[in-house]
Amino acid sequence: MDYQQILSAIRSLPAAEQRQLVNELTGHSVKQDYISVRREKLINKQTGCPHCNSLKYYRYGKDKGSIRFMCKECKRTFTEYSGTWLAGIHKKGLINDYLDLMHEQKSLDKIKSALHINKKTAFDWRHKILSSFQEIEKQDFNGIIESDETFFLQSDKGNRHLKHKGRKRGGTSSKRGISDDQVAVIVTADRKGTMDLTVATMGRIEKKDIQNAIGSRISKGSILCTDGHVSYKGFAMDSNLDQIVLRADLKQHVKQGIYHIQNVNSLHNRVKKWIDSTFWGVSTKYLQNYMNWFRIEQAFRKSICAEQDMIDCSTEDKLTLSRYRQINVRYEMLIATQT
Numbered sequence: 001m002d003y004q005q006i007l008s009a010i011r012s013l014p015a016a017e018q019r020q021l022v023n024e025l026t027g028h029s030v031k032q033d034y035i036s037v038r039r040e041k042l043i044n045k046q047t048g049c050p051h052c053n054s055l056k057y058y059r060y061g062k063d064k065g066s067i068r069f070m071c072k073e074c075k076r077t078f079t080e081y082s083g084t085w086l087a088g089i090h091k092k093g094l095i096n097d098y099l100d101l102m103h104e105q106k107s108l109d110k111i112k113s114a115l116h117i118n119k120k121t122a123f124d125w126r127h128k129i130l131s132s133f134q135e136i137e138k139q140d141f142n143g144i145i146e147s148d149e150t151f152f153l154q155s156d157k158g159n160r161h162l163k164h165k166g167r168k169r170g171g172t173s174s175k176r177g178i179s180d181d182q183v184a185v186i187v188t189a190d191r192k193g194t195m196d197l198t199v200a201t202m203g204r205i206e207k208k209d210i211q212n213a214i215g216s217r218i219s220k221g222s223i224l225c226t227d228g229h230v231s232y233k234g235f236a237m238d239s240n241l242d243q244i245v246l247r248a249d250l251k252q253h254v255k256q257g258i259y260h261i262q263n264v265n266s267l268h269n270r271v272k273k274w275i276d277s278t279f280w281g282v283s284t285k286y287l288q289n290y291m292n293w294f295r296i297e298q299a300f301r302k303s304i305c306a307e308q309d310m311i312d313c314s315t316e317d318k319l320t321l322s323r324y325r326q327i328n329v330r331y332e333m334l335i336a337t338q339t
């Protein structure tokens with residue numbers, strides 16, 4: 001067995017066994033208490049006040065078992081959980097086990113019976129945590145950048161209290177080509193592995209959708225590879241970007257040996273396969289969260305303590321709970337793009 005084979009064998013072990021292995025090898029215990037990480041960071045001033053980002057805060061008693069702080073700058077108090085997904089979870093004693101099961105991508109039913117919580121709780125926790133992935137690991141793109149959209153059929157899976165009636169499926173669409181009961185996801189990747197998957201709109205994408213998804217994250221001098229979609233042309237022109245167009249209908253798959261969109265097209269296939277085989281399809285309302293999950297798993301796939309690293313990043317995000325509460329509003333806005 002060579003190093004890579006051993007590594008991939010280790011990665012196929014459950015998280016708890018991976019930790020055990022690291023403990024054996026290093027002779028000291030790897031932290032498996034994910035939630036104390038943020039407390040340590042606050043005590044050691046490695047992170048700012050969640051309201052104003054100042055480091056001028058001090059310990060200020062306790063609040064329902066969590067440590068409270070007072071900020072000298074903005075005169076507000078906060079706890080170690082404020083704003084993060086941790087604040088939205090009451091049975092904190094179960095979080096570490098929940099995170100292990102989630103990281104192993106166990107079904108909600110399995111989590112329900114393993115932790116004796118109801119399925120709705122398991123679902124809500126999943127989406128609170130996934131909401132925290134939205135803005136982390138979003139570096140700028142540079143060099144050769146590939147971007148292309150892919151489509152998921154609109155799904156109301158699990159939305160029992162849906163205000164909007166789901167569109168009837170199976171009928172014939174009055175429009176040609178891409179119909180607006182399909183959700184467009186813009187997938188972008190550069191060659192160093194920076195990635196973005198943005199649920200953009202219902203139906204065909206426009207220039208502004210691309211701008212919103214990746215416009216602020218493209219470094220100067222980058223080269224954008226896309227298909228012949230007119231919206232990408234417009235976006236590249238507006239952004240003063242060099243663009244290489246690859247038209248599959250003209251059998252233009254690779255230009256000059258290096259320009260192609262095969263990495264994003266392979267991402268399209270992988271993310272769809274993952275959604276279908278792991279979750280048997282997901283609701284459109286939560287699609288962005290699953291895109292976040294896929295992206296973050298990819299971003300940390302080479303980390304030896306992937307789970308710990310993901311949680312560390314995710315508990316840094318102090319806007320998670322407000323983002324989670326806006327899931328319905330964002331869904332309404334998405335559906336409103338149907339013409």
Ligand SMILES: [Zn+2]
Pocket residue numbers: 049050051052053054071072073074075076
């Ligand atoms: Zn403050």
